[in-house]
Amino acid sequence: xxxxxxxxxxxxxxxxxxxxxxxxxxxxxxxxxxxxxxxxxxxxxxxxxxxxxxxxxxxxxxxxxxxxxxxxxxxxxxxxxxxxxxxxxxxxxxxxxxxxxxxxxxxxxxxxxxxxxxxxxxxxxxxxxxxxxxxxxxxxxxxxxxxxxxxxxxxxxxxxxxxxxxxxxxxxxxxxxxxxxxxxxxxxxxxxxxxxxxxxxxxxxxxxxxxxxxxxxxxxxxxxxxxxxxxxxxxxxxxxxxxxxxxxxxxxxxxxxxxxxxxxxxxxxxxxxxxxxxxxxxxxxxxxxxxxxxxxxxxxx
Amino acid sequence: xxxxxxxxxxxxxxxxxxxxxxxxxxxxxxxxxxxxxxxxxxxxxxxxxxxxxxxxxxxxxxxxxxxxxxxxxxxxxxxxxxxxxxxxxxxxxxxxxxxxxxxxxxxxxxxxxxxxxxxxxxxxxxxxxxxxxxxxxxxxxxxxxxxxxxxxxxxxxxxxxxxxxxxxxxxxxxxxxxxxxxxxxxxxxxxxxxxxxxxxxxxxxxxxxxxxxxxxxxxxxxxxxxxxxxxxxxxxxxxxxxxxxxxxxxxxxxxxxxxxxxxxxxxxxxxxxxxxxxxxxxxxxxxxxxxxxxxxxxxxx
Numbered sequence: 001x002x003x004x005x006x007x008x009x010x011x012x013x014x015x016x017x018x019x020x021x022x023x024x025x026x027x028x029x030x031x032x033x034x035x036x037x038x039x040x041x042x043x044x045x046x047x048x049x050x051x052x053x054x055x056x057x058x059x060x061x062x063x064x065x066x067x068x069x070x071x072x073x074x075x076x077x078x079x080x081x082x083x084x085x086x087x088x089x090x091x092x093x094x095x096x097x098x099x100x101x102x103x104x105x106x107x108x109x110x111x112x113x114x115x116x117x118x119x120x121x122x123x124x125x126x127x128x129x130x131x132x133x134x135x136x137x138x139x140x141x142x143x144x145x146x147x148x149x150x151x152x153x154x155x156x157x158x159x160x161x162x163x164x165x166x167x168x169x170x171x172x173x174x175x176x177x178x179x180x181x182x183x184x185x186x187x188x189x190x191x192x193x194x195x196x197x198x199x200x201x202x203x204x205x206x207x208x209x210x211x212x213x214x215x216x217x218x219x220x221x222x223x224x225x226x227x228x229x230x231x232x233x234x235x236x237x238x239x240x241x242x243x244x245x246x247x248x249x250x251x252x253x254x255x256x257x258x259x260x261x262x263x264x265x266x267x268x269x270x271x272x273x274x275x276x277x278x279x280x281x282x283x284x285x286x287x288x289x290x291x292x293x294x295x296x297x298x299x300x301x
Numbered sequence: 302x303x304x305x306x307x308x309x310x311x312x313x314x315x316x317x318x319x320x321x322x323x324x325x326x327x328x329x330x331x332x333x334x335x336x337x338x339x340x341x342x343x344x345x346x347x348x349x350x351x352x353x354x355x356x357x358x359x360x361x362x363x364x365x366x367x368x369x370x371x372x373x374x375x376x377x378x379x380x381x382x383x384x385x386x387x388x389x390x391x392x393x394x395x396x397x398x399x400x401x402x403x404x405x406x407x408x409x410x411x412x413x414x415x416x417x418x419x420x421x422x423x424x425x426x427x428x429x430x431x432x433x434x435x436x437x438x439x440x441x442x443x444x445x446x447x448x449x450x451x452x453x454x455x456x457x458x459x460x461x462x463x464x465x466x467x468x469x470x471x472x473x474x475x476x477x478x479x480x481x482x483x484x485x486x487x488x489x490x491x492x493x494x495x496x497x498x499x500x501x502x503x504x505x506x507x508x509x510x511x512x513x514x515x516x517x518x519x520x521x522x523x524x525x526x527x528x529x530x531x532x533x534x535x536x537x538x539x540x541x542x543x544x545x546x547x548x549x550x551x552x553x554x555x556x557x558x559x560x561x562x563x564x565x566x567x568x569x570x571x572x573x574x575x576x577x578x579x580x581x582x583x584x585x586x587x588x589x590x591x592x593x594x595x596x597x598x599x600x601x602x
Contacts, residue, residue: 039500081496139492140470144499146447147463162448169441171542191440195382198445199340241472 004096005066007053008283009074011036011045012103013124013154014204014255018052019280020060025288029056030280037125038078039144040202043091045076050093071097073287075106075279077125080142099286101294104129105137109282109291111251111275118242119275120235123254124207126152128238130248137294140241145203150234153207153256159227160213161187161206165194177223179216183209214259228263235260236268251275305397306367308354309584310375312337312346313404314425314455315505315556319353320581321361326589330357331581338426339379340445341503344392346377351394372398374588376407376580378426381443400587402595405430406438410583410592412552412576419543420576421536424555425508427453429539431549438595441542446504451535454508454557460528461514462488462507466495478524480517484510515560529564536561537569552576 005028006021012035019030033052036045057066072095079085079102092098108119108131118130126149127142141148149155164183166172168191186209187197197205216224239250252261252272261269285291306329307322313336320331334353337346358367373396380386380403393399409420409432419431427450428443442449450456465484467473469492487510488498498506517525540551553562553573562570586592 080492081500082493083497140472143466143470143496147459147499148466158448165444165448169444169542171441171538191381192383195444196384198448199382237472241470 003069005062005070006284006287007049007056007070007072007074008280008287009036009049009072009076010103010106010279010283011049011074011076012254013037013040013077013202014207016048016052017280018049018056019284020053020056021284021287025284028060031055035204036076038076038081038084038088040078040204042084043087045088046091046093049074067093067095070095071287071289072099073106073283073285074098074100075103075283075286076100077103077127078144079103080139097287097289099289099293101286102127102129102139102142103279104139104142105131105294106282106286107253107275107279108137109285110277110279111253111282112249113276114285114291117248118239118250120238120242120250120252120257121254122152122235122252122256122260124153124204125149126155126235126238126254128242130242138242141238145206149203150238151231151260153210154203155206155234156213156227156231156256157206157209159230160209160224161194161198163223168194175223177216177221178219179213179221179224182212182216186212210256211259214256214263217263225263228260231260232264232268236265239268239271246271249273253279304370306363306371307585307588308350308357308371308373308375309581309588310337310350310373310377311404311407311580311584312350312375312377313555314338314341314378314503315508317349317353318581319350319357320585321354321357322585322588326585329361332356336505337377339377339382339385339389341379341505343385344388346389347392347394350375368394368396371396372588372590373400374407374584374586375399375401376404376584376587377401378404378428379445380404381440398588398590400590400594402587403428403430403440403443404580405440405443406432406595407583407587408554408576408580409438410586411578411580412554412583413550414577415586415592418549419540419551421539421543421551421553421558422555423453423536423553423557423561425454425505426450427456427536427539427555429543431543439543442539446507450504451539452532452561454511455504456507456535457514457528457532457557458507458510460531461510461525462495462499464524469495476524478517478522479520480514480522480525483513483517487513511557512560515557515564518564526564529561532561533565533569537566540569540572547572550574554580 004023010017016036020028128140130138217228305324317337321329429441431439518529
């Protein structure tokens with residue numbers, strides 16, 4: 001088989017979607033694998049991607065030379081860091097073609113079909129991204145844990161654990177709610193258990209708690225409502241910085257976008273619209289050369 | 302030389318003071334070395350301690366067998382975690398005697414001569430500690446970066462870097478002050494430089510910026526004043542949880558205690574008093590067996 005293949009990757013800090021398409025754009029298969037955020041995994045992200053591709057290729061009995069025919073379109077969290085992206089490119093296998101961008105760029109391509117528009121990714125981390133014209137982009141947030149990622153899963157989980165810790169050491173007793181009891185159930189009832197949970201905890205471990213917070217917020221828990229309300233205001237601030245005049249369409253993507261929607265400020269709910277397609281479709285545009293390489297307009301000071 | 306020696310250690314996340322005393326309690330020497338926080342260094346903390354002891358012993362021409370005569374009194378950040386403390390004890394060299402406690406315990410012993418009293422350590426991290434009666438203690442805070450350490454150097458530095466990042470990505474332009482320009486000078490003017498600075502940054506890297514914030518607060522910078530004011534309220538909350546009735550004496554210790562003093566809430570300034578002696582003197586009490594082993598009263602829920 002000599003026809004071109006497209007391997008499309010949407011990689012985050014908690015998991016990665018890898019899809020394989022044939023040369024007509026028909027999806028051969030899709031698999032979900034571990035994190036490929038460059039900040040979390042570095043060049044080891046390749047192991048994850050190539051293992052997934054191997055699995056997908058086996059399912060359709062491709063020949064052993066498939067890499068030479070494969071055109072990669074890869075969007076990864078952490079690819080906005082030049083040095084991380086260059087190391088990843090240097091570790092690439094020999095393939096048909098390779099295009100690498102941020103996960104935010106492929107999400108924006110997918111959400112707006114390559115036309116000007118903005119996205120905010122709310123997953124383990126958070127970042128705001130706007131395509132201003134073909135290939136010219138604006139990036140807000142995305143600084144990563146622990147300073148940034150406002151409104152993200154890791155950020156929401158950290159607020160909840162912070163409060164749980166204060167309860168365990170007596171600083172927060174008057175405000176204990178069911179949310180806190182549920183968090184302590186997961187992180188440990190004693191100082192030693194919680195310290196063990198915290199030791200070297202990656203952002204994804206905090207993000208694992210975000211669905212718990214959202215669930216309790218939906219049930220009216222006052223502490224949970226406070227946290228998701230604050231997350232909504234942070235996401236609104238990202239949106240504001242992306243497009244103060246609200247002149248382009250905006251979509252929220254990522255695993256927490258839908259669960260958080262009821263808790264976003266009303267003006268943001270009114271502005272946000274469903275993405276046209278998933279980020280992986282943006283990765284296909286990239287792989288097929290239908291999208292220009294990403295050129296981020298770095299904000300001057 | 303067969304007489305007993307006392308090796309006293311006050312170990313934090315940024316640096317460590319190691320002092321050697323003879324059997325009459327006379328200080329032979331003191332040296333400052335790298336971090337020995339168990340959370341940061343684990344059992345490698347021993348390398349730091351033993352190298353410092355070797356230096357101190359050479360300065361006074363002790364014989365090669367000095368370890369057998371050495372009684373250790375060691376207070377370390379992170380020793381409140383049972384599993385970390387046990388690993389450290391298991392890696393100990395054969396010595397005359399060995400007593401290990403938290404850095405907070407030796408600070409409280411030093412500050413109040415072993416009598417009931419409270420301390421708050423404000424260094425790279427923060428923790429509140431109270432000796433209620435001989436050997437019975439209460440611990441508040443001390444959860445470590447990134448959830449806790451409120452009011453500490455790492456916490457102060459993180460607030461400043463957080464604001465700088467928001468300025469670089471346009472979210473915070475209206476509130477730029479000289480503090481932010483000074484922080485950006487140190488962390489980098491571009492997204493890539495700041496991302497590089499942030500990548501794997503240990504708490505101490507954030508804490509390095511705290512003196513800059515304090516300096517600008519002293520000069521009236523409004524953003525800096527906001528940050529140190531909030532730090533002061535967090536430290537006051539630790540004090541409140543330690544001793545709601547303000548019934549025992551309280552001392553603030555650690556590298557940021559003195560610089561932050563002018564920015565603490567007034568009622569905390571009135572309550573706080575100078576420590577009687579330094580933490581290293583508390584470590585000597587421990588080494589000499591003049592203090593009971595630390596028994597922390599874990600707060601029930």
